[in-house]
Structure formats: structure tokens, C-alpha cells
Amino acid sequence: MTFIQMLNAAWRRTGSMLCVGLDPEPARFPPPLAGRADAIFEFCRAIVDATAPYACAFKPQIAYFSAYRAEAQLEALIAYIHAQYPGIPVVLDAKRGDIGSTAALYAREAFERYRADALTVNPYLGGDSIVPYFAYSDKGVIVLCRTSNAGGAEVQLQRVGDACLYQIIARRAVEQWNTNGQLGLVVGATFPAEIAAVRRIAGDEVPLLVPGVGVQGGEIGAAVQVGRTRQGAGLLINVSRAVLYAGNGADFALAAARTAQRMRDAINIYRGFSCLN
């Protein structure tokens, strides 16, 4: 089963388009976990168990592990998700970008070492820096297009002919790079008009990973209405900090579950609206 098939099945089965981002920050862990050698794994495991009923995917951000020498905990976490929640895809958020020979090693790291189902990648080095990931034909490759941060505009909104650079990237990614249907695109929730533009370019077969909801200020309603496919799917609405740190006491997992449930429901309110179609 490919990543795209797995994701389509997860959307149907879970009735959710919420992706829970796993960005563990030890300084924010609740007291029961503080000081434990496996605190990062245990925190994430508790979040995964609490939010799995409301999530279509999990997205660990690798910097939050590598900054703390916690690669082994990341391996264990992804193995845990696969074992306990088979069918829920894991997107490794690492935004890799390098020449082909190096990209082949990043692919090996993401797909063989960590056993991720999909990886985020950076398009700045062009199509030949992305091709090596497609060698893993069952995996997903999610290309940064329009990122959720304010500074992204400096590069991504540069005007190229009658389009913005992020639209050029979206077109190339969808029309030229996506030779095996493995591709997705990242578009920040903070820029709904640009989500709409990318959906128009991408059609209904390409999933959009949408970060920036919650702490970063993106609104779920706008993002879902303009980003969903005609079938009312096609989105991974990612929420990280607003779920992970919903509570800071012993009941942090329960607080995370409640927030995840609320986010899933908020997404689902808007996926059914048809007035914009």
C-alpha cells in the first residue's frame, strides 16, 4: 500500500483530516516526565495514544529529536505508531534538500532507518534533488511550496512572469516531478488565498499538508474551505504545539485529546460546506 492509498484510507476510516505534529520540547514537559532519560519518547507516546482516535496522521519534526541526541527515541516512536496504530501514516518533517547523491542518503535515513511513510523536502535545488526519494515507490514526498512563516514571502512570493515563485514550484512539482503519484505539497494555513491557488494547480489527487494552525495563527475554517478537494478531503491540517501543550499538568494527555477532538470537529464543520464550490 502506498502512502497516498494509506492516507486516503485513513481519511475515510478516521473521519479526520487532523495531523498531529510531534514537536517535543523537554522544557515544557509535565512534572511526571521531567528528568527521565526516555522523556521525549514517553511524552510523544502519551500524546499519540491520546490523540490517535482523532488523527489521520502523525508528523514528528526531526529537529526536536536531533537537537537532544534523541534519534533512538524517534526510531522507537515511529515503530510504536506503526505497531499500535497501523494504517495511520507517519510524515517525517525534515525538509531535506540536497544534490542527488546526498538525497539518496536522506531517503535511506527517512524510509529505511526511521521507517517514515512520507518525508517533507525543500524544492530549492530543483527536480533532480527530489527524484531520489521516488525510488521508494510506496513512500510520499511532500514538497515545500508556500510555508507558514512570515519570511517565506521574501522568496516564495517573488514574481516570475505572471506568477509567484510558489506557484511555479507547485506547477513543476505536480506536472513534471510527480511521475509516480507520490507527491504532496506544503501550504501554510496562514495564507488561505495561496492554499486556494495551490489547490487549483494541484487538482484533487495531490494531498496538501497545511501547517500553521493554532499557535502560528492560521484559521482552520478558511484553510479547509479553500484547500479541500471536491470530495471534501485532500488535507493534512497539522497542529503541533496547540495540541501537545494544551495542558501542562499530570492530565496533559487528556488535555491534548480534548484539543485534538475539538480541532478534528472544527475541520469537519468546514469540509462539508459547499457554498464555495
Add this chain to the structure above:
Amino acid sequence: MTFIQMLNAAWRRTGSMLCVGLDPEPARFPPPLAGRADAIFEFCRAIVDATAPYACAFKPQIAYFSAYRAEAQLEALIAYIHAQYPGIPVVLDAKRGDIGSTAALYAREAFERYRADALTVNPYLGGDSIVPYFAYSDKGVIVLCRTSNAGGAEVQLQRVGDACLYQIIARRAVEQWNTNGQLGLVVGATFPAEIAAVRRIAGDEVPLLVPGVGVQGGEIGAAVQVGRTRQGAGLLINVSRAVLYAGNGADFALAAARTAQRMRDAINIYRGFSCLN
């Protein structure tokens, strides 16, 4: 001492602008190292010892370590270089690019965990994705501008007004992002005209990291003539595979040393030419 000061001192002291790239591929290691648990460290240590007399810097590529669960060997390698060859800067090639809160963790990884002197970063997310690295005020931040691979043209040569995107990036990096003199730029040796364009934009204070010599086909002569500063310096001409795999027997380190010496000398022939100034 800052990265830029360290690099200037290394250029003067070593009389070399050769940067030795450390891209260890276990499948290409010579027989004495095959199968050893610390083979990656030992291979790189032998290369470092053999080539240090001819190098102004070392550049480990992190994918070659992380694909093989060899983070501890990378830590040990950088510590070894600092201990044995103080004053030779280590550039960690990781091409990071993420929003500010995540970039702060990548900075922690590169500068606190690995103790690199400089890090390569990707500009696609704009200036606010690069600022967090500057918080380490003695470290270097080397921004991808024009990469050495063929596919880079798809994005980096997109025309924005009367310039190419890589020139827009170079200008923004030098004029707006480089608030503390910590910045360098990556320009591939495979495109000498574009090295010249970036040097014109960057002036003589910004070092250029130039990959793509050797296996990738870039020519040293052209790269050095158009890329050097008026003082005949300013370049990190990176060679990885052509040095690392110069030999494949028990004398691999000697073969690497001879190749590094030859590369250093070839670079130095061209740094003195004045006919192009």
C-alpha cells in the same frame, strides 16, 4: 574568535583554499576498515590526518552519518578535528531550512551538539528562518545560493525582474540578512559565470563555499579566477569524493593526501592570476 576570523586566519596560515568534504560511504571503504563498528569515524579520521596539511577547512555532510545511525561518530569526528587541528574550521553541511522555532533547534544541534563552526542553510523559507542561527554570534551561516547540480537551474534561474532568483537571494542575504557579518554563500563550481555574479553582489567580505569540483565536473581554474576576492582569497573550494576515494587500498590516506595537495596547488595557481581583475 568568530568563524569568519578563524577562516581568514586559516587561509593565511595554511596557504590553502581547499575545503575537504567528508562524505563517508561505507561501501567504498578500503579493506582494513570494512566491518568495523567505528569504520565511519576511522575512515574520516585517516582522511583528516592525511589532508589537514593541505586544507583550510573540513566539511562533513550530515546525511552520510545519519543514514547509518552514526551521529556519535560525527560528534567524535568534529571533536577530533577541534582537538588535533585547532584553528581549522568545521562546516557542517546540513542545508537546514525551517520556521524560526524549529531553526532554533537545528542551530542547537549544529552548534551545541556537534560544535560545528559553521552550518549550511537553505534560503527558501526567507530571512526569518535564518535569523535564529545568528544567535550564535561566533558561528558562520552559509546560505545556498546557486547549487552545483543541474536541476538547480529549474528554481535558481527563474527570472525575477531583471535578475535570476539566485541573485535575488544573494542580494537579500548580503544586504538584509547578514546583520552581524556571519554569512557566507554557496555557489557551485559547475557555473563559473554565476560565481562571478555572486562575487560581484557579495563584495570581498563574504566567503563563498564552492562545491562541485572533481566528480561533479567543475573546473578549479575558472572557479578560482572569478570567485576569489581582490586579495586572492575568499573561497572554500570543496572537494569530497575525488579526495576521499583517490585510492581504494591500504594506502587510501596517502592517495587522499596527494590529491589534496594537488588540488591545493591547482587552486593556488589561479588565485594569483591578475589578468581578470
